Amino acid sequence: MSILDVIGPVIVGPSSSHTAGAAKIGKFCHNYLGGLPDSVEFILHGSFGSTYFGHGTDKALVGGILGFDVSDLRIKNSFEIAKELNLKYSFSSDDLGDVHPNTVRVILEKNNSLYKIEAASIGAGEILITEIDGVKVNLSGKSPTLVIINKDEHGSLSSILNIISSTGINVANLSLTRISLILEEATCVIELDDIPEKCLIERLKQSEFVISCRYISKI
Known part of the structure; x- marks a missing residue:
């Protein structure tokens, strides 16, 4: 406290x-x-x-x-x-x-x-x-957060988490919501324990499973 x-x-x-x-x-x-x-x-x-x-x-x-x-x-x-x-x-x-x-x-x-x-x-x-x-x-806005729109297909989430874990950053909370069955897209919101390096954001953006990735710094 x-x-x-x-x-x-x-x-x-x-x-x-x-x-x-x-x-x-x-x-x-x-x-x-x-x-x-x-x-x-x-x-x-x-x-x-x-x-x-x-x-x-x-x-x-x-x-x-x-x-x-x-x-x-x-x-x-x-x-x-x-x-x-x-x-x-x-x-x-x-x-x-x-x-x-x-x-x-x-x-x-x-x-x-x-x-x-x-x-x-x-x-x-x-x-x-x-x-x-x-x-x-x-x-809560207290944690660095990633808002990712990803392909809603097998292996997508595990690939995203593997990219994050490879940098040594721990995932604090995660929520995944399917946003379009037709477009096969989902939104993944991930709260992190540490501030990610820019290279992590770029790696996520370049992933074959990621459509967009937005980083929200903590308040």
Whole structure:
């Protein structure tokens, strides 16, 4: 147990759930894209949707999208900074169904491609990523993560894991979801114990079983 587990994270206030958690969700989205989107839409559910303006959730989400950490004082001026960088953003409230009350669906556009991430701020600055581009996941954002779209065929997963294990990196968690029977594709989400070298990412991308590989650095 660390001291942060006792006293909580260092944050730009006022709320660990509505501000710190929101900033982490935005930062996860930033890391997923590997930088800034061209535009972003935030759809807020439950208490996120009803209190986001007064609690600074909106500024925190934009700050995270800009790549700011939860303790970065620039979060308070995230709207102005986003304008300077020509980042387009919008907020709306909606009922997203049977999800945590502090849930947000983030729709990002980059180079005419759309990406969707759904996540919740679950308290004390902690977050839970529940969906990435239509695939259900269960990620905390605390671990280096690989999101791989692979061929849904015999030997695919074992080949991917062999490539990773050959570098000496341990797999912490793994989920595999079939996304298309017609295209024979699946999504493999892998949390790692250590930060992978760039050469590992390149080896995975060159695998005959891998269609795409995206690395998400830990928050």
